Each structure stands twice: as structure tokens, then as C-alpha cells.
Amino acid sequence: MTMHSTARLGVVVPSGNAAAEPEIARLTAPAMHLHTSRFPVLPGRTLRERLDVYNEQLPDVIAGFGGLALDAVVVACSGSHYLLDPGGDRELCDRIAQTAGHPVASSTLATLDTCTDLGLTDIVLVSPYEPWLTELSAQYWQKAGLNITRVVPVRAGERFSPYDVTTDDLVRQVGAAGIPSDATLLFTGTGMFTFEALERIGDGNDRTLLTSNICSARWALKHTDATPAGPGGTLPGPLQRLADRAGSRA
Numbered sequence: 265m266t267m268h269s270t271a272r273l274g275v276v277v278p279s280g281n282a283a284a285e286p287e288i289a290r291l292t293a294p295a296m297h298l299h300t301s302r303f304p305v306l307p308g309r310t311l312r313e314r315l316d317v318y319n320e321q322l323p324d325v326i327a328g329f330g331g332l333a334l335d336a337v338v339v340a341c342s343g344s345h346y347l348l349d350p351g352g353d354r355e356l357c358d359r360i361a362q363t364a365g366h367p368v369a370s371s372t373l374a375t376l377d378t379c380t381d382l383g384l385t386d387i388v389l390v391s392p393y394e395p396w397l398t399e400l401s402a403q404y405w406q407k408a409g410l411n412i413t414r415v416v417p418v419r420a421g422e423r424f425s426p427y428d429v430t431t432d433d434l435v436r437q438v439g440a441a442g443i444p445s446d447a448t449l450l451f452t453g454t455g456m457f458t459f460e461a462l463e464r465i466g467d468g469n470d471r472t473l474l475t476s477n478i479c480s481a482r483w484a485l486k487h488t489d490a491t492p493a494g495p496g497g498t499l500p501g502p503l504q505r506l507a508d509r510a511g512s513r514a
Contacts, residue, residue, distance in 0.1 A: 271296045271301040271490045274329050274337035275480075276322070278308060278314075279305045280427060283397040284477055290459070291481035291500050295490035296335075301314050303341070311343070311394070318344040323360050326368065335488045336367045338480040340495035343393070345370040350408040367487045371454050371476040374483035376408050378474060382510055386411045387474075388443055390434075390451045391438040392418040392426040399453050416441045418456075426453040429504050434461040445469035452476055462502060478502045 273296045277284045306314045330499045345353045361368040387410050391398040402412050418437050420428035451458050454476040462473050
């Protein structure tokens with residue numbers, strides 16, 4: 265495969281999100297090249313107001329890729345899509361995809377796709393969001409048919425701020441929650457770095473570990489038939505863990 269012929273993934277992110285691009289790129293490389301478009305900066309708006317505007321502007325943001333020939337687009341912003349119910353989320357992405365000429369999915373739809381493929385129904389929701397957005401997240405998943413068995417809030421220090429949660433913050437607070445060793449955990453939010461924490465949280469147990477970025481990468485690879493397997497056919501660690509889970513169901 266040449267660099268010219270490598271599949272191209274478009275990723276849409278909020279302006280301050282530093283995690284989505286490196287995490288998704290690590291999981292999809294070298295099978296895909298990643299190209300990014302950012303939502304506009306909206307000074308003076310509350311978070312809720314920004315999320316509303318993101319949904320309104322999403323078609324134009326994706327159109328901003330212009331003549332770049334993409335194979336798929338992931339919208340790496342879960343919060344704005346929690347404002348939609350799952351049906352509205354799918355309708356928006358399908359409408360944009362029809363115009364764009366390639367598949368489009370939000371990170372939320374990508375997560376539902378993974379849950380369907382792996383037969384997952386009971387979820388422990390790990391959320392770094394403010395309580396109102398965590399509640400919207402839980403409602404979204406429940407409307408989609410998932411059973412939220414528990415919600416584990418995660419803080420950065422004394423405040424809710426996904427972009428500022430450290431690995432130690434995440435490991436400590438999940439560990440203190442006493443989650444069963446065979447539970448399925450969904451870490452919501454594309455802006456929270458998770459990879460180092462997942463290695464520690466998943467060590468020595470059978471937990472299924474999902475994040476918005478892992479599911480987004482998995483969806484992109486699935487819908488472009490790209491394969492990021494390394495020597496010996498192994499996948500990047502987070503994807504391999506999910507592949508093992510799928511294999512155990514076969």
C-alpha cells in the first residue's frame with residue numbers, strides 16, 4: 265500500500281480537544297491517514313450553547329474538507345450528540361453522509377455499533393462530564409436499548425473537566441468505585457485521554473473497556489475495510505481486547 269492509496273479518515277473535533285486525534289490515529293495507523301476539521305471557537309457561550317451550535321454547524325464543518333477525497337468521517341464529539349436521541353443522531357449523520365458521499369458517524373453511533381457487534385447490553389458509564397451532561401448521556405444510552413447499571417463520575421481535582429482528567433485521576437476513581445472484574449465499562453467523552461489508564465484498569469481482569477475514541481476507530485476501520493494489524497496479525501492493544509471479546513462469543 266502506498267501513502268497515496270491509503271484510506272483517509274476525516275475526524276471532526278471541538279477546538280480544545282487534544283485527545284481524539286492522537287488516540288484515533290494510534291489505533292488506525294498505518295491503515296488510515298487521519299485528517300481533521302475543528303468546530304469553530306465560540307467565546308462567551310456556555311457548554312450547552314456550544315453543543316447546540318455544533319449540531320447546527322456540523323454539515324458545514326464536514327463540507328469544509330472540500331475536495332479532500334475521504335473514505336469516512338467520525339464526529340469526535342459525544343456531548344453534542346447526547347442532545348439528540350439515537351434516532352435524531354442517526355438521521356443527522358445519514359443525511360450528511362448522503363451529501364458527502366461517504367459514511368459518517370458520531371462517536372455515539374460508533375459506540376452503539378460496537379455494542380451491537382459484541383452483544384453488549386449492560387454498561388457501567390464512566391463520565392468526566394458535569395452532572396447535567398452525564399444525565400443526558402445516560403438517557404441517550406438507555407433510549408438506545410442499553411442498561412446503565414451504574415454511573416461513575418470522574419473529576420479532575422474538584423471539578424468536572426474531561427480535558428484535564430489525568431491518568432492517575434481516572435485510575436484512582438475507577439478503582440475506588442469497586443467495579444466487578446467482568447463488567448463492561450464505557451468511558452464517555454472524546455477529549456479525555458484514556459490509553460495509559462486502560463492498561464491499568466484492565467490488568468488482570470475480564471472487563472470490556474470501551475471509549476468514545478476506541479469505538480470511533482473501530483467503526484472507521486470496519487466501514488472502510490482497512491486493517492491496522494501489525495506483525496503476526498495483532499491489533500493495537502485496545503482493539504485486540506475487543507477482538508478477543510468478539511472471538512469468545514463466536
